[in-house]
Amino acid sequence: MNIFSLMMSYPFMMRAVVVGILVSLCASMLGVCLVLRKLSMIGDGLSHVGFGALAIASVLGFSPLEITIPIVIAAAFLLLKLTESSKIKGDSAIAIISTGALALGVMIISVSGNGNADLNSYLFGSILAMSNTDMILSVVLSVVVLILFNVFYNKIFAVTFDEEFARATGINTELFNILIAVLTAVTIVIGMRMMGAMLISSLIIFPAISSMRIFKTFKPVTICSAILSVICFMIGITLSYIYATPTGASIVLVNIAALLIFFIIGKILKK
Amino acid sequence: MALITCDNITLSYDSRPIISDLSFVVSQGDYLCILGENGAGKSTLMKGILGLLKPTSGEIKYGDELVQSEIGYLPQQSDIQRDFPASVSEVVSSGCLNKCGIFPFLKKTQKETVKKNMDFLGITELSHKCYQDLSGGQQQRVLLARALCAAGKLIVLDEPVAGLDPVATNELYALIKTLNKKYNISVIMVSHDINGAINNATHILHLEHNDMFYGTVKEYITGEFSKKFLNINGGNNK
Numbered sequence: 363m364n365i366f367s368l369m370m371s372y373p374f375m376m377r378a379v380v381v382g383i384l385v386s387l388c389a390s391m392l393g394v395c396l397v398l399r400k401l402s403m404i405g406d407g408l409s410h411v412g413f414g415a416l417a418i419a420s421v422l423g424f425s426p427l428e429i430t431i432p433i434v435i436a437a438a439f440l441l442l443k444l445t446e447s448s449k450i451k452g453d454s455a456i457a458i459i460s461t462g463a464l465a466l467g468v469m470i471i472s473v474s475g476n477g478n479a480d481l482n483s484y485l486f487g488s489i490l491a492m493s494n495t496d497m498i499l500s501v502v503l504s505v506v507v508l509i510l511f512n513v514f515y516n517k518i519f520a521v522t523f524d525e526e527f528a529r530a531t532g533i534n535t536e537l538f539n540i541l542i543a544v545l546t547a548v549t550i551v552i553g554m555r556m557m558g559a560m561l562i563s564s565l566i567i568f569p570a571i572s573s574m575r576i577f578k579t580f581k582p583v584t585i586c587s588a589i590l591s592v593i594c595f596m597i598g599i600t601l602s603y604i605y606a607t608p609t610g611a612s613i614v615l616v617n618i619a620a621l622l623i624f625f626i627i628g629k630i631l632k633k
Numbered sequence: 634m635a636l637i638t639c640d641n642i643t644l645s646y647d648s649r650p651i652i653s654d655l656s657f658v659v660s661q662g663d664y665l666c667i668l669g670e671n672g673a674g675k676s677t678l679m680k681g682i683l684g685l686l687k688p689t690s691g692e693i694k695y696g697d698e699l700v701q702s703e704i705g706y707l708p709q710q711s712d713i714q715r716d717f718p719a720s721v722s723e724v725v726s727s728g729c730l731n732k733c734g735i736f737p738f739l740k741k742t743q744k745e746t747v748k749k750n751m752d753f754l755g756i757t758e759l760s761h762k763c764y765q766d767l768s769g770g771q772q773q774r775v776l777l778a779r780a781l782c783a784a785g786k787l788i789v790l791d792e793p794v795a796g797l798d799p800v801a802t803n804e805l806y807a808l809i810k811t812l813n814k815k816y817n818i819s820v821i822m823v824s825h826d827i828n829g830a831i832n833n834a835t836h837i838l839h840l841e842h843n844d845m846f847y848g849t850v851k852e853y854i855t856g857e858f859s860k861k862f863l864n865i866n867g868g869n870n871k
């Protein structure tokens with residue numbers, strides 16, 4: 363506990379923890395529906411687009427979140443349309459867009475001469491990246507994401523479980539697909555600074571997959587996913603503070619450990 | 634005006650026509666059974682009627698102030714993904730959401746509807762169980778309960794008795810008849826049970842690969858088209 367209060371005495375750590383907890387909550391809940399709808403690729407694609415947008419923003423001297431969020435939301439619409447049109451072609455289209463954005467971002471950052479330090483922090487995250495305004499904006503946005511997700515939870519379940527039934531019986535599935543895409547885009551952009559463009563999608567995928575090893579109904583899976591995600595984040599960031607390891611990578615490794623544990627518990631429970 | 638008017642519709646997958654130039658109407662209070670061999674395009678037609686698949690030509694019109702949120706739908710089982718973490722009550726409740734409009738939660742009356750339909754289909758004890766761990770027939774009952782929750786003016790059922798035991802089958806036919814007669818809910822049902830269809834429906838649409846029949850049950854029994862099918866099934870028209 364001593365280490366913890368010491369850690370929180372640094373303002374940048376405090377900011378990272380607050381935003382990190384909120385992002386973990388958003389990502390893990392949205393992750394349950396993205397994973398179940400086999401859309402987790404979209405998370406990955408969006409984070410790479412976000413990286414490209416971040417690079418452009420930094421070169422042009424704009425504040426990062428305000429430029430990146432609209433670009434990534436636009437990309438979310440595009441990717442959703444592509445996956446709807448055809449499953450196989452959609453897959454390659456996502457890969458084309460995400461690698462394209464990644465290459466563009468790398469190019470912009472190296473040409474602009476900001477050097478490898480920037481590149482590294484964009485790709486793999488940095489807890490120093492967040493300013494006070496960033497934090498306030500992040501908190502507001504993630505609270506909005508959490509509220510919308512919980513208010514529309516029932517309909518999000520219906521659309522995730524059986525989209526055709528939902529559409530056939532008069533639920534505006536288009537609207538909820540867009541809602542999920544926008545919420546995912548916002549969550550990814552907020553989390554990307556800390557986790558890095560390469561690692562942010564792990565927050566979407568791991569908690570959901572882990573929870574599904576043990577729980578077999580939707581609500582418990584969502585709740586477990588949210589709690590697990592926050593716990594993994596806290597352990598990860600504390601470890602990274604103590605051992606001076608990269609934050610994003612530490613959190614991912616803790617998530618992998620959690621997945622292993624849940625996998626084993628799931629196997630034992632089945633017997 | 635009729636509830637549903639299909640006017641010379643053609644339904645296709647990837648520009649391969651599955652159903653061509655089909656016309657029929659469903660009026661308020663009708664009970665239409667759709668018969669036909671595997672692959673004849675029955676499920677495809679259901680998707681057309683529900684607006685999930687746009688006709689490549691012709692038109693499907695809703696009349697009598699029918700709106701999408703008054704339709705209950707039971708998809709053919711193979712259409713649902715099997716490894717989804719969902720409890721029975723979560724699945725059945727999702728059938729009521731179309732009545733909520735933009736209001737995000739179930740109202741009290743809707744919760745009662747959920748309970749009533751689960752009771753009726755004998756799945757109340759299963760309500761906290763996981764959908765993927767149920768037997769095929771139990772899953773069918775869950776999806777039926779969901780369809781009943783969603784139904785207002787029309788219920789569309791794709792092979793509802795598939796996987797049900799004989800008792801449940803008879804109960805289901807009786808229930809659908811009650812919905813149809815007492816609550817004036819129109820029924821469109823895909824079935825392979827030709828006798829069940831003749832005994833319960835008011836209209837028959839029989840799709841074959843190169844041929845089709847549409848008319849009342851009486852016309853169907855007395856007409857030429859049904860001869861070979863009724864004989865295979867032991868004949869019910871004596």
Ligand SMILES: Nc1ncnc2c1ncn2[C@@H]1O[C@H](COP(=O)(O)OP(=O)(O)OP(=O)(O)O)[C@@H](O)[C@H]1O
Nearest residue numbers: 646647651669670671672673674675676677678709
């Ligand atoms: N999503 C799809 N894409 C392409 N072709 C399809 C698709 N779904 C069905 N088909 C084709 O359309 C034809 C009709 O299929 P449909 O499912 O409507 O038959 P059905 O009459 O419901 O058969 P069953 O009695 O087996 O349920 C089949 O030849 C099938 O191969």
Ligand SMILES: [Mg+2]
Nearest residue numbers: 675676677709
């Ligand atoms: Mg079918």
